[in-house]
Amino acid sequence: MKKYCYGICFLISVAINISFGVNLYIGDGPNQEISCRSSLTWSEKAAAEAEAVAAISCSGHGRAFLDGSISDGQPVCECYGCYSGTDCSELSPGCAADANSGDPIYLEPFWMQNAADTAVVISGWHRMSYEYADDPMMSPELDKYIRKLHSVAGNAITQDRYIVFGVGSSQLLSAAVYALSSQNSSSPSNVLASTPFYHLYKDQTRLFNSKNFVYRGDTNSWQTNNTDVIEFVTSPTNPGGELKKSVTGGKTILDHAYFWPQFTPIPGPSDHDLMIFSLSKLTGHAGTRFGWAIIKDKDVYDKVLNYIYLANAGISKDTQLRVLKVLKVAMKADGKPFFEFAYNQMSDRWNRLTSVFSKSTRFSIQRRHPLHCNFFHQTRQPSPAYAWVRCERQEDNDCAAVLNAGKIIGQSGSTFSAKDRYARLSLIKSQDDFELLMQRLTELVSLENHNIEMI
Amino acid sequence: MKKYCYGICFLISVAINISFGVNLYIGDGPNQEISCRSSLTWSEKAAAEAEAVAAISCSGHGRAFLDGSISDGQPVCECYGCYSGTDCSELSPGCAADANSGDPIYLEPFWMQNAADTAVVISGWHRMSYEYADDPMMSPELDKYIRKLHSVAGNAITQDRYIVFGVGSSQLLSAAVYALSSQNSSSPSNVLASTPFYHLYKDQTRLFNSKNFVYRGDTNSWQTNNTDVIEFVTSPTNPGGELKKSVTGGKTILDHAYFWPQFTPIPGPSDHDLMIFSLSKLTGHAGTRFGWAIIKDKDVYDKVLNYIYLANAGISKDTQLRVLKVLKVAMKADGKPFFEFAYNQMSDRWNRLTSVFSKSTRFSIQRRHPLHCNFFHQTRQPSPAYAWVRCERQEDNDCAAVLNAGKIIGQSGSTFSAKDRYARLSLIKSQDDFELLMQRLTELVSLENHNIEMI
Numbered sequence: 001m002k003k004y005c006y007g008i009c010f011l012i013s014v015a016i017n018i019s020f021g022v023n024l025y026i027g028d029g030p031n032q033e034i035s036c037r038s039s040l041t042w043s044e045k046a047a048a049e050a051e052a053v054a055a056i057s058c059s060g061h062g063r064a065f066l067d068g069s070i071s072d073g074q075p076v077c078e079c080y081g082c083y084s085g086t087d088c089s090e091l092s093p094g095c096a097a098d099a100n101s102g103d104p105i106y107l108e109p110f111w112m113q114n115a116a117d118t119a120v121v122i123s124g125w126h127r128m129s130y131e132y133a134d135d136p137m138m139s140p141e142l143d144k145y146i147r148k149l150h151s152v153a154g155n156a157i158t159q160d161r162y163i164v165f166g167v168g169s170s171q172l173l174s175a176a177v178y179a180l181s182s183q184n185s186s187s188p189s190n191v192l193a194s195t196p197f198y199h200l201y202k203d204q205t206r207l208f209n210s211k212n213f214v215y216r217g218d219t220n221s222w223q224t225n226n227t228d229v230i231e232f233v234t235s236p237t238n239p240g241g242e243l244k245k246s247v248t249g250g251k252t253i254l255d256h257a258y259f260w261p262q263f264t265p266i267p268g269p270s271d272h273d274l275m276i277f278s279l280s281k282l283t284g285h286a287g288t289r290f291g292w293a294i295i296k297d298k299d300v301y302d303k304v305l306n307y308i309y310l311a312n313a314g315i316s317k318d319t320q321l322r323v324l325k326v327l328k329v330a331m332k333a334d335g336k337p338f339f340e341f342a343y344n345q346m347s348d349r350w351n352r353l354t355s356v357f358s359k360s361t362r363f364s365i366q367r368r369h370p371l372h373c374n375f376f377h378q379t380r381q382p383s384p385a386y387a388w389v390r391c392e393r394q395e396d397n398d399c400a401a402v403l404n405a406g407k408i409i410g411q412s413g414s415t416f417s418a419k420d421r422y423a424r425l426s427l428i429k430s431q432d433d434f435e436l437l438m439q440r441l442t443e444l445v446s447l448e449n450h451n452i453e454m455i
Numbered sequence: 456m457k458k459y460c461y462g463i464c465f466l467i468s469v470a471i472n473i474s475f476g477v478n479l480y481i482g483d484g485p486n487q488e489i490s491c492r493s494s495l496t497w498s499e500k501a502a503a504e505a506e507a508v509a510a511i512s513c514s515g516h517g518r519a520f521l522d523g524s525i526s527d528g529q530p531v532c533e534c535y536g537c538y539s540g541t542d543c544s545e546l547s548p549g550c551a552a553d554a555n556s557g558d559p560i561y562l563e564p565f566w567m568q569n570a571a572d573t574a575v576v577i578s579g580w581h582r583m584s585y586e587y588a589d590d591p592m593m594s595p596e597l598d599k600y601i602r603k604l605h606s607v608a609g610n611a612i613t614q615d616r617y618i619v620f621g622v623g624s625s626q627l628l629s630a631a632v633y634a635l636s637s638q639n640s641s642s643p644s645n646v647l648a649s650t651p652f653y654h655l656y657k658d659q660t661r662l663f664n665s666k667n668f669v670y671r672g673d674t675n676s677w678q679t680n681n682t683d684v685i686e687f688v689t690s691p692t693n694p695g696g697e698l699k700k701s702v703t704g705g706k707t708i709l710d711h712a713y714f715w716p717q718f719t720p721i722p723g724p725s726d727h728d729l730m731i732f733s734l735s736k737l738t739g740h741a742g743t744r745f746g747w748a749i750i751k752d753k754d755v756y757d758k759v760l761n762y763i764y765l766a767n768a769g770i771s772k773d774t775q776l777r778v779l780k781v782l783k784v785a786m787k788a789d790g791k792p793f794f795e796f797a798y799n800q801m802s803d804r805w806n807r808l809t810s811v812f813s814k815s816t817r818f819s820i821q822r823r824h825p826l827h828c829n830f831f832h833q834t835r836q837p838s839p840a841y842a843w844v845r846c847e848r849q850e851d852n853d854c855a856a857v858l859n860a861g862k863i864i865g866q867s868g869s870t871f872s873a874k875d876r877y878a879r880l881s882l883i884k885s886q887d888d889f890e891l892l893m894q895r896l897t898e899l900v901s902l903e904n905h906n907i908e909m910i
Contacts, residue, residue, distance in 0.1 A: 040495075042509075042570035043502035046780075050498050050576035065582055066575075067596050067776045069589075078588035103584045111579035115497035118580075120521075121505035122777055124566035124573025124784070127520055127742040129558045130735075133533035134524075141522050167622050167767035174766065178662070185664065200765065207633070207765050209640065211664045280585075287582040287772035310655065310662050311629065311766075312622035317742035319771040321522045322577055325501075329579070 062088035096407040097436040099425040107284030127317035137314030162301035169278035169291030179303035185211035193232040196416035239424040241384025262342035265373035346383035387425040399423040406444035517543035551862040552891040554880040562739030582772035592769030617756035624733035624746030634758035640666035648687040651871035696839025717797035720828035801838035842880040854878040861899035
């Protein structure tokens with residue numbers, strides 16, 4: 001960056017000063033400051049540091065971060081899986097494709113393309129208080145934009161509903177169970193989910209080991225007449241990507257983490273009593289732990305709010321500021337640029353994935369059913385975040401192990417309380433990860449078609 | 456700001472370009488970029504926005520924030536208590552002094568004085584992953600600086616200890632109870648604390664209503680031989696400010712939120728099995744929900760880590776970046792500028808407070824005992840975050856109500872499981888709040904000395 005800048009700094013700055021002079025007459029609010037570089041004072045050092053780190057080349061196979069470990073006075077590249085070297089340029093041959101985690105890096109390019117609009121500058125004295133002026137824990141501005149977002153995406157009713165922020169949707173899952181559970185310890189509520197389901201439902205309920213509720217396993221195995229049921233409904237499902245409804249008719253926690261136009265057609269706005277959404281799968285900012293619950297009933301709202309307050313006195317104000325900025329950009333032009341970018345990423349990946357699996361008899365993936373999407377105003381195939389792979393051969397009863405032998409790392413079915421004949425492959429990681437996954441899958445399927453057995 | 460800039464922009468930028476040219480030869484890492492204003496690209500808009508908001512005048516009696524509510528295209532001032540108007544210049548006469556909350560705004564001036572070093576610029580793609588390169592949840596750089604901080608402050612042993620980050624110290628309090636509690640539901644662990652104590656110990660334990668532990672109240676009332684005890688020890692105490700040790704000899708959670716040189720002399724580094732610290736009371740960033748636990752035992756560490764992982768998959772990466780930046784500044788020059796500023800604020804306030812209470816027979820405050828402080832290398836009085844007021848008159852058995860009649864809002868003793876003859880007054884809020892508190896206390900004591908009864 002320096003060498004480009006050095007030669008032309010002088011001319012640029014002259015031009016800047018002229019444009020600044022003009023701005024004095026045509027300026028309109030804070031933005032008029034922007035072209036006056038000389039107006040920057042206390043924020044400039046941090047801005048220069050951030051740009052210097054962003055300019056460190058990691059060959060597109062990694063990133064340098066402000067809080068990365070330092071070498072020679074500069075943060076070092078953190079390379080994506082299978083890449084190494086100071087600039088992440090070295091691909092390690094025979095490296096396994098890691099499709100294990102739900103790390104939503106597939107949206108990183110969008111945020112890089114929108115760098116200027118999504119950067120956030122936080123002053124040293126930004127919101128030191130526990131409270132906002134008009135709310136003890138939650139940013140009223142952010143609440144407002146979340147409601148706008150749902151009306152733009154058309155995926156949830158927020159009118160006359162309460163919204164509570166949580167540390168990721170994960171915290172809200174347990175807060176919701178507490179809020180819906182029996183207050184009578186002698187008859188705890190029964191927590192259920194339909195297999196295959198996200199392991200956290202079971203793990204959290206068991207960890208808290210509360211007198212108020214107990215984990216009872218799969219909805220299908222629930223035969224008693226006990227109606228005090230709290231059912232986790234994931235819609236779209238993880239894994240699978242199907243839209244679901246409650247099967248028990250009990251109290252329901254709608255986990256809508258994946259209910260966004262890039263993953264599923266949106267048939268219409270969800271209107272359930274307790275719906276949970278997550279920034280992670282919407283914008284890809286998993287590292288920014290932020291989720292929200294939309295709640296119909298005042299008493300349930302008060303209990304969820306009390307849980308968040310007592311557990312950790314709310315969500316970091318820095319995080320809420322960043323989320324506000326990110327959502328404002330995602331909602332530009334009624335969300336079209338953002339959701340189209342995200343959908344195109346996912347549908348391209350699904351097109352390539354299905355063409356590989358279409359050549360296989362050994363492996364199958366979930367069927368997808370087209371639906372009309374009210375956001376895109378088209379009938380579209382879902383493009384779920386995960387492939388749910390079934391190993392068809394009788395002997396392949398540990399599908400994750402079979403894939404692993406083919407240098408593909410996935411999650412075994414039992415992680416989702418399903419059979420190990422199934423395995424989950426993540427499709428939302430970085431482009432590098434996806435390309436390697438395609439390569440390994442192609443190798444695996446071609447071996448099959450050449451009748452060469454896996455070792 | 457613009458009019459100053461306009462006339463001299465050109466000369467400044469020429470000077471900048473010359474200095475930048477020089478920097479090419481003497482530069483040493485990212486900082487060399489700083490003097491090249493022309494090098495800023497994507498971060499400049501956000502920097503200009505942040506500075507424009509910071510420049511909004513709220514008369515020193517309030518702040519405007521980037522995520523504040525908007526009027527005429529600009530965020531509006533959020534006024535401190537008792538002030539109102541678009542620029543917070545109107546003091547409402549007869550307004551009550553609010554000394555209720557532990558909002559640590561007393562350090563805001565320090566961060567404003569260090570604006571350039573504490574600003575953080577977060578790119579739109581900053582740490583989107585759930586994980587760091589070398590850790591699934593926690594920034595290794597931040598871990599490193601927290602250890603340095605404790606060796607600078609001399610208040611805790613971190614060598615051969617594990618550190619876990621939490622969403623404020625509040626989350627770590629409950630994580631610690633889980634980690635130390637019985638795994639046998641038929642004999643739950645007994646959670647105790649010494650009165651007066653922070654209400655969250657009781658409230659969290661009751662909220663979670665776990666089979667593994669049960670809240671048993673005050674340590675003094677604990678007479679049984681049951682040795683499965685988890686004791687909360689707050690040192691310095693809240694309220695009171697005294698250094699404490701375990702009285703039961705059971706498993707101990709050392710809440711060290713206030714164990715910093717501005718509140719108490721540091722006799723030496725704390726060396727307990729499980730110690731919990733909080734950013735809120737250290738740097739005043741209560742809105743940045745961040746705390747950490749220092750743990751000796753590997754098994755306890757694993758359990759606390761598992762709790763944080765299952766509860767919310769760790770702390771927001773944005774928050775961890777800001778905490779890193781703030782701590783780096785607090786530790787400059789071995790922490791002297793920061794801790795001296797903070798200590799001077801607190802000791803000045805205590806000097807003024809004690810002079811008011813010295814004139815009263817109706818109200819008394821806690822005795823403070825001087826100790827040698829290893830950080831300041833002097834024997835000093837503690838300067839606790841709160842005054843613990845006792846109403847001495849027989850009939851004043853609701854001290855908070857008596858203060859309230861004198862237009863002073865405090866927390867009643869029962870909030871801390873103590874008698875209502877006591878009340879807590881916060882001394883760490885903004886200077887405005889403290890000045891008004893002094894005024895109301897002076898009025899109250901002068902009434903007493905003129906033998907005029909309160910209504």
